[in-house]
Amino acid sequence: MLEPANHIPSEAFILALTASQTALRGFCQASLGHGEEAKEALQRTSIVLWKKCEKWNPETEFLRWAISVAKFEVLGVIRDRKRDKKRMVFASDVVELMVDEASEIVDVISDRATALEACMQLLSDRNREALSAYYVHGRSIQDVAAAQGKGISALKVMLLRLRRKLGECVERRLAGGGVA
Amino acid sequence: MSSHPFQRERLEELLFASANETFSEEEREELNAMLRGSEAARSLAVQFLSLDAALADSLGASEAASLYVKKNSIAKNEKSFHNVLRFPLRQEAWLAAAAAAVILCGWLGWRSFSSYPDAVVEAVSFVQHASRSTALEVGVGFKPGDWIRFEKGRAAVRFETGVKLAVEGPADFQIVSNNGARMTRGRATIRVPGKIKGFMLDTPAERIVDLGTSFGVNIEQNGATSVAVFEGSVELRGRQHGSGPQHLSAGESVRVDGNLVAPSDIPYDVSDYLPTWQTSFGVEAIEGAMRVAEPSERAMPGKAVDRNRLLIFPERESVQLPSGFVVNATEPGEYRFPNGLKQLVALQSPMVVDSYLVQFNPGQSVTAESPHRFSGTLKFDRPVVGLLFRALMLDESDAMLGLPAADFGDIFRRGINASDDVSLSIDRRTLTVSFDVINGVDQIRVLVASNPSAPY
Numbered sequence: 295m296l297e298p299a300n301h302i303p304s305e306a307f308i309l310a311l312t313a314s315q316t317a318l319r320g321f322c323q324a325s326l327g328h329g330e331e332a333k334e335a336l337q338r339t340s341i342v343l344w345k346k347c348e349k350w351n352p353e354t355e356f357l358r359w360a361i362s363v364a365k366f367e368v369l370g371v372i373r374d375r376k377r378d379k380k381r382m383v384f385a386s387d388v389v390e391l392m393v394d395e396a397s398e399i400v401d402v403i404s405d406r407a408t409a410l411e412a413c414m415q416l417l418s419d420r421n422r423e424a425l426s427a428y429y430v431h432g433r434s435i436q437d438v439a440a441a442q443g444k445g446i447s448a449l450k451v452m453l454l455r456l457r458r459k460l461g462e463c464v465e466r467r468l469a470g471g472g473v474a
Numbered sequence: 475m476s477s478h479p480f481q482r483e484r485l486e487e488l489l490f491a492s493a494n495e496t497f498s499e500e501e502r503e504e505l506n507a508m509l510r511g512s513e514a515a516r517s518l519a520v521q522f523l524s525l526d527a528a529l530a531d532s533l534g535a536s537e538a539a540s541l542y543v544k545k546n547s548i549a550k551n552e553k554s555f556h557n558v559l560r561f562p563l564r565q566e567a568w569l570a571a572a573a574a575a576v577i578l579c580g581w582l583g584w585r586s587f588s589s590y591p592d593a594v595v596e597a598v599s600f601v602q603h604a605s606r607s608t609a610l611e612v613g614v615g616f617k618p619g620d621w622i623r624f625e626k627g628r629a630a631v632r633f634e635t636g637v638k639l640a641v642e643g644p645a646d647f648q649i650v651s652n653n654g655a656r657m658t659r660g661r662a663t664i665r666v667p668g669k670i671k672g673f674m675l676d677t678p679a680e681r682i683v684d685l686g687t688s689f690g691v692n693i694e695q696n697g698a699t700s701v702a703v704f705e706g707s708v709e710l711r712g713r714q715h716g717s718g719p720q721h722l723s724a725g726e727s728v729r730v731d732g733n734l735v736a737p738s739d740i741p742y743d744v745s746d747y748l749p750t751w752q753t754s755f756g757v758e759a760i761e762g763a764m765r766v767a768e769p770s771e772r773a774m775p776g777k778a779v780d781r782n783r784l785l786i787f788p789e790r791e792s793v794q795l796p797s798g799f800v801v802n803a804t805e806p807g808e809y810r811f812p813n814g815l816k817q818l819v820a821l822q823s824p825m826v827v828d829s830y831l832v833q834f835n836p837g838q839s840v841t842a843e844s845p846h847r848f849s850g851t852l853k854f855d856r857p858v859v860g861l862l863f864r865a866l867m868l869d870e871s872d873a874m875l876g877l878p879a880a881d882f883g884d885i886f887r888r889g890i891n892a893s894d895d896v897s898l899s900i901d902r903r904t905l906t907v908s909f910d911v912i913n914g915v916d917q918i919r920v921l922v923a924s925n926p927s928a929p930y
Contacts, residue, residue: 312796320524328493340820407528
């Protein structure tokens with residue numbers, strides 16, 4: 295069982311960990327897909343980072359160090375899942391491929407998140423509600439469809455279309471246009 | 475690695491569907507085959523999934539930052555107890571509420587948990603039919619000039635400045651500004667946290683000006699007014715009796731029997747104010763052997779002794795915790811020794827919390843003959859988002875979450891042990907604690923979202 299950290303994290307560490315959360319979450323989810331595994335990997339990563347806080351040199355880049363820890367924890371999660379014979383969204387060999395691919399884009403995840411913030415200003419309240427219910431509160435498609443007064447298929451199409459539009463908006467912004 | 479052609483739209487459909495419980499084994503195999511076979515597919519999937527994570531982060535953060543409960547059709551469809559209070563608001567009333575100065579953040583019209591819904595309906599019904607009163611709804615805002623009236627129960631109003639006003643009915647009070655109120659009837663606790671000063675409460679006899687404090691006021695039917703200062707100090711400015719401003723400090727109490735009579739000292743007694751004192755901290759109800767620490771005890775958990783009850787110490791409010799802050803539990807459930815109490819969980823997103831220390835301290839060793847198991851249930855008006863069970867975790871968080879200059883005494887066995895149980899209800903509002911205290915002092919720290927509309 296994990297034990298608490300022996301050192302109180304510095305303010306710089308806490309700020310760096312907070313600033314890296316979106317990138318760490320993105321890395322874990324990109325490596326393991328939707329599902330509990332990504333959450334577990336992120337949690338394990340945060341705890342290990344917290345416990346090892348005194349090993350981080352504030353003069354070095356935090357995210358690189360954090361991602362090296364996250365890779366290890368992602369692989370730890372799939373090792374445990376294989377041992378317990380639990381099904382994951384991605385097969386274990388695919389996870390290893392995805393970890394390599396995700397490592398390539400870690401540096402731009404934060405930029406993408408910033409671009410996304412701007413693109414989300416274009417969402418209507420109703421669309422934001424639907425996305426929030428699905429992505430933040432983890433409600434089922436059926437529940438969100440009922441709350442929005444839509445059929446399940448119609449809601450799926452709507453959410454996927456919103457996702458695509460946001461993705462396109464992010465790409466346009468990253469391409470340098472800055473125009474949503 | 476070979477790179478097979480793939481359909482972009484189909485890949486996105488499968489990735490989207492993979493978040494659903496209905497994702498089939500056939501779809502899973504199709505998705506995995508696509509990712510194995512194409513580097514381009516993996517690149518697209520990484521972008522898709524990392525954007526999903528950023529989307530969840532961004533939406534979650536914007537909800538947590540919101541101070542007002544917005545109209546939410548999804549939440550409205552839930553049968554949560556707060557929605558028992560809902561009744562139709564005209565559109566213009568809602569728009570006015572959105573710009574309002576304060577938030578009504580809790581109604582406490584019950585005698586016990588089980589009688590809660592009926593009592594609430596009584597309170598709301600009265601207000602609904604009273605003259606010059608606004609429609610009341612948990613989370614709705616008020617604007618200056620709005621009156622709030624009710625006969626039974628308690629209400630808590632949170633001003634934009636952070637001032638908390640908890641009132642017990644029968645009560646009539648009016649929102650005057652974002653830092654002031656008028657009260658003509660009722661018993662209230664007013665708390666002005668942090669560096670805010672200058673909150674003004676007008677009563678028929680006195681204008682009470684906060685100088686950084688918490689205080690109680692009781693206005694009787696005939697206008698007679700009593701004031702007791704719990705922490706800090708206030709200034710009394712007689713409205714008609716002509717005497718100069720009077721400074722009143724913690725532990726002092728006065729009474730004014732009429733508009734033309736100067737205040738006279740009375741014995742300081744907080745007992746009548748304890749229900750609103752409790753409400754002002756968002757503790758909606760308590761059952762069992764448990765109570766909220768009195769004002770004089772609040773900053774001294776190490777010295778507060780009660781052999782018969784668990785004590786709840788409200789600590790710092792509106793503390794910003796970073797994501798990654800580690801606690802022992804964040805989810806509803808039952809926590810018991812050893813596994814349930816030893817786990818560590820990192821917060822997944824930044825949070826603003828109010829902290830509470832729950833303690834049993836009999837002051838001396840409990841003998842085998844004396845009672846040694848104490849249980850209590852407390853219900854908050856906001857969700858519990860974190861729990862700290864272990865001594866080291868408590869020690870490490872004292873500086874951040876304990877009151878400034880809090881006296882934790884020489885308690886050396888903090889946290890809880892093998893015989894203790896803690897459980898958090900599914901809706902995160904109700905915490906049940908059962909401490910077996912044969913061996914010294916038991917303590918846990920409870921973190922509650924500061925924002926009533928926190929996304930839980």
